[in-house]
Ligand SMILES: NC(=O)C1=CN([C@@H]2O[C@H](COP(=O)(O)OP(=O)(O)OC[C@H]3O[C@@H](n4cnc5c(N)ncnc54)[C@H](OP(=O)(O)O)[C@@H]3O)[C@@H](O)[C@H]2O)[C@@H](O)CC1
């Protein structure tokens with residue numbers, strides 16, 4: 001599991017060490033780790049550190065201090081370093097260190113053209129303008145220069161952000177008007193929440209964590225992300241004594257004569273994800289299509305361990321809406337977990353009476369937010385701060401909210417958020433959400449876990465595996481949602497087998 005902490009949590013952890021006079025040591029470790037990553041990246045991209053042109057953008061705080069000391073280390077390894085002071089002042093000891101090495105130090109009072117020339121000619125730009133102490137957005141002139149640089153940036157140029165890309169809010173993940181877009185972010189002690197939360201997560205690139213001797217407690221992390229190594233442990237697997245009913249039965253109310261494909265995709269995905277049994281509730285079309293593709297699916301309602309409701313159901317499909325309503329009533333009575341999508345959202349007017357995962361996209365979240373809390377927000381406002389708005393709906397509906405998007409944000413009323421990054425942009429295609437509903441439904445039916453924190457973890461797991469299945473189905477090119485549904489089985493199997501092999505290798509090495 002990847003874990004992230006708020007800047008305040010990291011600062012609280014730093015304070016005793018700073019009080020004990022270890023601030024310089026912390027910065028020295030941070031700068032050494034930063035310089036090492038820069039050197040490795042320079043070697044990988046250009047073959048050498050010696051002779052490469054490095055530009056360090058330096059702000060007035062400790063983030064700039066890290067960049068200055070790292071610049072010294074790279075200069076000692078033969079890089080041609082230029083320092084651009086972006087705020088007039090800079091970390092005094094760091095500045096003394098670069099001056100002692102005769103490193104070229106410039107100020108932002110150079111002409112725009114000169115600054116752009118520095119930016120465009122560097123092999124490596126180190127972004128030490130601002131870190132955890134920063135607000136979202138860059139100051140006006142700097143922001144404009146960064147925008148112009150981004151428009152003309154050479155493809156091979158490397159941008160390494162120090163701790164967080166400047167211009168992002170390290171806590172909330174907001175970016176304001178302008179922010180640095182990094183290829184790599186070298187962060188210290190542990191991930192800051194803004195490195196996982198969109199939109200800032202898009203600016204971070206690959207994130208490398210440098211150990212500087214701070215111990216952040218795993219259980220206090222407030223944003224998490226499921227990764228490959230978690231799947232084997234978390235994915236529900238049958239015991240030898242299990243049968244189809246004890247594994248878990250999923251009830252699916254989805255699709256309609258108008259949108260039959262949603263039901264077919266959700267059913268395919270649930271079967272592929274390994275549900276004990278699937279009961280499909282709905283009209284002959286799409287019921288007949290499902291039976292043809294998946295003869296193991298049982299038609300009609302019956303006892304289930306979870307419901308997946310609403311994909312491909314329009315508000316005027318009365319029989320399907322009634323079936324959803326009946327399933328919700330049963331779920332409230334027996335506290336069955338439900339996965340609610342599309343057509344099911346129209347039936348939510350307040351806190352839900354059963355454990356549930358809602359799977360809206362930004363537009364549907366805006367509608368839910370308006371209905372549940374009277375707050376009117378646009379789709380764009382949600383995309384600018386998805387974590388906050390997902391949390392509002394999670395609190396108002398007392399449910400887990402999985403907000404679909406390139407980054408998937410999973411929020412719950414009390415407990416950590418999860419953010420799953422994009423596996424492949426090809427997944428942005430019709431039917432993706434229906435496949436996800438099937439996967440989440442299968443997980444809810446078979447995991448036997450239904451507290452909201454457990455459902456939030458399952459939602460993150462399902463989202464991650466959905467992305468891995470998309471990677472298998474895509475192979476770097478266009479994909480079909482049917483193939484993603486089928487690939488769920490192979491994604492889970494591959495990740496389980498890989499975990500077993502790694503465990504065996506580990507034992508052998510011991
Ligand atoms: N503490 C430690 O032990 C360790 C800390 N470490 C490092 O310290 C970093 C935190 O340093 P920090 O607290 O000095 O703040 P920092 O992020 O450098 O800059 C804040 C200054 O920038 C300004 N500013 C604000 N917003 C801005 C914006 N959008 N764009 C531009 N400027 C902006 C604002 O000034 P203002 O504009 O308000 O006058 C403020 O004074 C941390 O990320 C890590 O790298 C490591 O060395 C490990 C040990």
Ligand SMILES: [K+]
Nearest residue numbers: 127130162166
């Ligand atoms: K930075």
